[in-house]
Amino acid sequence: MHEALCAVDSTKTETKTNINSLLQTVNLLYSYHLNYNFHVWQIEVCIAAVDGGHPTPLSSTVTVTLNIVDVNDSPPRFTQSSYTFGTYENQPRDTEIGRLVAVDADSPPHDRFIYSVVAEKPPIGAFVIGRRSGQLATARELDRELTRVHHILVAATDVASPQLSSTVNVTVFVADRNDNAPVVSFPRPGNDSVEVSNYVMTLI
Ligand SMILES: [Ca+2]
Ligand SMILES: [Ca+2]
Ligand SMILES: [Ca+2]
Secondary structure, three states, X not given: OOOOOEEEOOOOOOEEEOHHHHHHHHHHHHHHOOOHHHOOOEEEEEEEXXXXXXXXOOEEEEEXXXXXXXXXOOOOEEOOOEXXXXXEOOOOOOXXXXXOOEEOOOOOOOOOEEEXXXXXXXXXXXXXXXXXOOEEEEXXXXXXXOOOEEEEEEXXXXXXXXXXXXXXXXXXXXXXXXXXXXXXXXXXXXXXXXXXXXXXXXXX
């Protein structure tokens, strides 16, 4: 009985094995090395069949080309671990705060994703983000005297299925405006005394 032999040359190292081992080798490559995102888009496997004839064995070869098709296995990832922005209070709604950027290692259409505001602290609906642009803007006027620092959780989520996502923390500091007139707290109508430095003088 003649045993069919074959040769595999995927890493420039020729390996002789039988057909069952070949299948195992291909499965091994598939399991551990075929990652589209690492730009391994195609591999070629050279297969040789050699008979056991004497005195000269006869053989033939064939090249099998494996094309690697991308799947959505990479979530969009933000380019920064966190974002910090600043803005003034009393700005009209839709005032731009800053821009968040995420990237997706998959190929089209698996690299498409959208941005969204997941949570705010305090939860007053003060911010919106462009679904495609990542532009963060105010959804209402901010009041520094009520909240000086806002904490926002923003997500970037795949459009394709499965919807992989990642999140990032955003901090927004609200700068002061001179929007509070001084109030005379003492004396007031009805009071009969005035505080001067550390002394209290009684009016007659
Ligand atoms: Ca993706
Ligand atoms: Ca992929
Ligand atoms: Ca204010």
